[in-house]
Amino acid sequence: MVNVREATIDDLPQAAETLAAAFADYPWTRHTVAHDDHVGRIRRIQALFFEHIGLAHGRVWVADDGRAVAVWTTPDTDAEAAFGEIGPLVTELAGDRAEISERAEAALNPYRPTEPVWFLGTVGVHPAVQGKGLGRAVLEPGIQAAAEAKVPAFLETADPGNVAFYRKLGFEVVAEVDVPDNGPKTWCMSRPPH
Template identity: 25%
Template structure:
């Protein structure tokens, strides 16, 4: 696993956009129209920027998988972060959907601990390299990193088929919420 640099923004964005193009949670917040993929790319670029500033961005050694990790305790409101949020609302969700998105974010945050955590916001594998073990290897390396930092790992998934994959890595489902889809909250404690 390697730590991404700013020049990796495009490769990370492309891996995640393709990996999450049919994701229920992403599609819940993205308007479903001819600009869907463009909007998903912008969402992933935004997420890269936030994690690059307030967390970590990782690539697998082969650069075919990536993960965005956020440390919420390190996140700060800055002029840059305000600009990113405004741009996200205007160009990705649309102003009419912003209330829906904010409501969803509040729902998610109520299930997060108040202590420091290793928030695995996104993990994805290049679609032509899925089911080859790259994602599993990256997840194992992320778990080692979180253990070294003494931070439990938290994440959500809207893909029921992914729950057993996470459970095999030692995660437990600790909550579920119903939106227009089921959202599973998982954690791996220290």
């Protein structure tokens, strides 16, 4: 039985470490975050997102003492205000990939929902404990909350292997985006409320 609970600020160090390890070689972050101190930059970006978006404006769940993490924005999240707070820091952390990151985000914007939605901002399982069902377990509360609110759940993935995993959770591909600057193909996926 996996113990999943809502995160607190005390979970930040382990969650940031988990997400940094999970995203170290992820195609999107390899494309949009500078290569010097790459994992350190990802750790700081994920820590900002965890604290200033997830905890402050959304919902965050952890499992296995933070070795699995899911950060969601909700229909109540004022995303523009939330991201405005950390945007300059994220741009700085992207380093010499900042302009590429901006173009990549712009390529996805037309496919992002404008209606109320639960948006999976980030999810990761520490590589040391992958394959034990922690990813599914940490995602389920957000998926359930979206269904209870009768709104879709939405996510993006730049890993083709993730598409089948998310399909098993009820998500369907709504767009395939070729990210500019030789970026990774990114799948936008939505799960209707059931």
